[in-house]
């Protein structure tokens with residue numbers, strides 16, 4: 001890491017727009033997690049700067065695209081169910097503040113072979129938390145959704161709270177509302193170095209800044225930025241294909257007739273994606289060969305969605321940053337408490353973003369987090385990470 005501690009800034013280096021002021025918090029990365037964190041901070045009146053390396057909007061990270069699935073049931077991982085209850089209400093708050101419709105309820109269908117732990121865990125979770133749901137057998141599911149075909153011995157359950165989040169609208173809503181609350185957003189400005197201290201210094205491609213705390217929500221680039229802060233976490237960056245199939249008969253799988261859907265693969269009304277892909281470098285992700293993913297998905301569609309055309313009509317890509325145990329990483333840096341990290345969202349972080357933003361903002365302002373942070377601590381990787 002380049003140390004700038006004794007570096008005297010030249011006139012050119014001093015940001016004429018006032019960067020020598022000390023921010024309460026600088027948030028690095030304006031994906032959904034950083035944007036929701038910055039929004040929470042600005043809403044509380046904190047002097048907040050949100051920095052993004054690419055000109056906005058962009059489609060190079062993990063938060064772009066039309067839709068994401070949301071749901072309350074989380075298999076056996078009930079700490080997420082508890083967080084999702086608040087996330088639903090915070091999404092509603094954002095809808096009111098932005099004037100945009102972000103959530104659409106469709107129900108969420110989960111299915112699995114007899115004894116499938118995720119499906120059975122989902123049913124138990126829905127029962128324990130009193131979330132409206134319906135367990136169905138093959139006959140029931142064929143009656144409700146004749147356009148799909150799955151084995152007769154499967155168990156099916158619909159979490160009635162599930163639905164679609166309009167991802168692009170959610171992201172722009174957080175960024176606009178953040179600005180409306182007085183936050184400063186600078187895009188096209190890449191953070192190159194972070195110099196720890198009581199006051200943290202941040203060097204970007206064009207300016208220097210200072211803040212009492214810094215929150216790093218840099219998505220796949222955590223694999224590049226954190227090692228500069230002597231922290232290497234067990235994260236894998238995967239390139240994920242989002243495939244759109246045309247219906248043979250228009251409207252058959254419309255959001256008013258068919259719920260969002262989860263088996264081992266995540267599927268929503270407009271797009272279907274396999275929850276895995278080739279491991280990539282975030283700065284050269286399109287070099288990867290992922291024809292095997294598309295072949296696998298074509299076979300899946302032919303078997304289970306007979307009323308869709310056999311070939312995908314549109315293919316888009318996105319990135320997952322996979323933590324080893326698929327749990328989020330929400331913690332203080334092990335050496336510097338005023339550097340806070342939100343990473344490893346493992347393909348399920350969008351729906352949680354309002355609560356992630358809330359707890360990262362709490363950590364950045366020395367408040368006790370509203371939730372038990374044990375599952376999200378960096379220390380869980382102490383045997384296989386450089387801390």
Ligand SMILES: Cc1cc2nc3c(=O)[nH]c(=O)nc-3n(C[C@H](O)[C@H](O)[C@H](O)COP(=O)(O)OP(=O)(O)OC[C@H]3O[C@@H](n4cnc5c(N)ncnc54)[C@H](O)[C@@H]3O)c2cc1C
Nearest residue numbers: 029031033053061062063069191219221318345349350351
């Ligand atoms: C295909 C796909 C489907 C998904 N489906 C779902 C779903 O159905 N439900 C769900 O809940 N979740 C889902 N997810 C996961 C969810 O979208 C992600 O967990 C979430 O978007 C992660 O957001 P992020 O802010 O961490 O990352 P990003 O959106 O990548 O944001 C990080 C930002 O940091 C910026 N940055 C990086 N380095 C720097 C730097 N040095 N300086 C300045 N800026 C920097 C990047 O440019 C980027 O804009 C899905 C993800 C994908 C890819």
